[in-house]
Amino acid sequence: MHYSESLLLALWASVASAHGNHDDQIPMSGPHQSLWYNRLPGDGGTQADAVFSGISTFGRLPYEPCLQKSDVSYDIAFIGAPFDTGTSYRPGARFGPSGIRQGSRRLNLYGGYNVPLATNPFNSWATVLDCGDIPVTSYDNTFALRQIEEGHFRILSREPATDADEPGPAVKGRLKGKTLPRVITLGGDHTITLPLLRSINRAYGPVTVIHFDSHLDTWKPKVFGGAPSDVASVNHGTYFYHAAMEGLLKNDTNIHAGIRTTLSGPSDYENDGYCGFEIVEAREIDTIGAEGIIRKIRNRVGTKNPVYLSIDIDTLDPAFAPATGTPETGGWSTRELRTIIRGLEGVNLIAADIVEVAPAYDTNAEHTTMAAADVLYEVMSLMVKKGPLSKTIDSNGRNTRDL
Ligand SMILES: *[C@@H]1O[C@H](CO)[C@@H](O)[C@H](O)[C@H]1NC(C)=O
Numbered sequence: 001m002h003y004s005e006s007l008l009l010a011l012w013a014s015v016a017s018a019h020g021n022h023d024d025q026i027p028m029s030g031p032h033q034s035l036w037y038n039r040l041p042g043d044g045g046t047q048a049d050a051v052f053s054g055i056s057t058f059g060r061l062p063y064e065p066c067l068q069k070s071d072v073s074y075d076i077a078f079i080g081a082p083f084d085t086g087t088s089y090r091p092g093a094r095f096g097p098s099g100i101r102q103g104s105r106r107l108n109l110y111g112g113y114n115v116p117l118a119t120n121p122f123n124s125w126a127t128v129l130d131c132g133d134i135p136v137t138s139y140d141n142t143f144a145l146r147q148i149e150e151g152h153f154r155i156l157s158r159e160p161a162t163d164a165d166e167p168g169p170a171v172k173g174r175l176k177g178k179t180l181p182r183v184i185t186l187g188g189d190h191t192i193t194l195p196l197l198r199s200i201n202r203a204y205g206p207v208t209v210i211h212f213d214s215h216l217d218t219w220k221p222k223v224f225g226g227a228p229s230d231v232a233s234v235n236h237g238t239y240f241y242h243a244a245m246e247g248l249l250k251n252d253t254n255i256h257a258g259i260r261t262t263l264s265g266p267s268d269y270e271n272d273g274y275c276g277f278e279i280v281e282a283r284e285i286d287t288i289g290a291e292g293i294i295r296k297i298r299n300r301v302g303t304k305n306p307v308y309l310s311i312d313i314d315t316l317d318p319a320f321a322p323a324t325g326t327p328e329t330g331g332w333s334t335r336e337l338r339t340i341i342r343g344l345e346g347v348n349l350i351a352a353d354i355v356e357v358a359p360a361y362d363t364n365a366e367h368t369t370m371a372a373a374d375v376l377y378e379v380m381s382l383m384v385k386k387g388p389l390s391k392t393i394d395s396n397g398r399n400t401r402d403l
């Protein structure tokens with residue numbers, strides 16, 4: 001035996017015995033003990049990884065392959081949709097789900113308590129899981145969109161872990177009134193929101209959308225992309241046009257916020273109104289502030305409508321989130337967007353997505369994936385604070401809680 005090896009063994013023995021003799025002196029209290037990693041393997045303590053090691057899930061939540069296992073239940077599920085063949089400029093959002101997970105590792109290092117919202121989404125009534133990714137082909141957009149719709153619907157249409165109320169009756173083959181979990185989808189380019197809304201429609205009927213983005217995404221296919229074929233007409237600039245034409249949106253209740261795109265002309269805004277949206281421009285933050293923007297959104301969507309929240313990471317200025325498909329300067333800071341999202345407390349969020357995170361263009365410091373993770377942390381917190389959906393949705397899909 002080499003001298004260094006025997007020294008190491010002696011050291012190991014002394015550490016192990018000291019540890020064994022004084023087990024109760026090691027401070028192991030507080031939430032999230034599974035995240036504690038300051039013990040020796042095999043000493044009876046946790047063998048969990050550190051936040052900087054091991055396999056990544058969103059916020060280091062437990063992973064379950066929910067699509068393969070029908071007996072897994074949850075109240076909030078994270079699911080990835082690694083699709084990016086609907087992009088007009090920079091591809092790469094197929095790596096969004098894994099990038100966001102990587103950027104989210106430190107979310108609950110200290111326990112995860114959200115100070116401004118006074119809630120802990122990692123330690124609450126809710127069972128929150130990372131369900132992995134929906135399998136998505138990169139060779140056939142039509143098939144990929146079907147995969148995303150079916151995958152999402154299988155996650156959405158399951159009984160939640162926490163069933164606060166009696167499930168209501170199904171309405172015309174829909175799941176309206178049934179107790180449902182919430183699903184947060186990690187994109188993927190923004191095209192995925194069309195199949196996600198198709199899935200949502202099967203459960204809730206037409207919904208209200210809050211859309212954070214620098215772009216409208218209601219462009220007519222002839223205007224955006226030229227629509228040389230039906231397949232090409234569905235892309236990350238046109239999916240809301242299709243959603244409106246398919247009746248997936250509740251007209252005149254939807255709102256975009258953070259808009260600062262150039263247009264083909266003023267008619268793009270007219271078409272946007274036709275698709276059922278109001279517009280909050282990014283630059284309005286200079287005149288009405290975050291408070292004014294929150295007020296506009298709340299006035300538009302109310303607190304009774306079931307609301308789908310779709311967040312394009314390009315809402316943020318490229319200084320804060322450079323790694324995205326179509327960056328636009330002049331956007332909000334991460335602090336401003338987080339403040340505005342927290343301002344949606346009480347809004348009836350049934351599901352959400354975050355899209356257009358393309359990690360290949362990120363800084364070495366992971367600005368974009370961290371920003372995406374932190375924005376979702378606020379969304380998760382809002383959902384947990386609001387309570388189980390079954391308490392808030394009646395058989396007409398209406399909020400019954402006295403607000
Ligand atoms: C939505 O509502 C607006 C404003 O009332 C209306 O102009 C538009 O035609 C409606 N769109 C659809 C698709 O029904």
Ligand SMILES: [Mn+2]
Pocket residue numbers: 213214215312314315326356
């Ligand atoms: Mn966008």
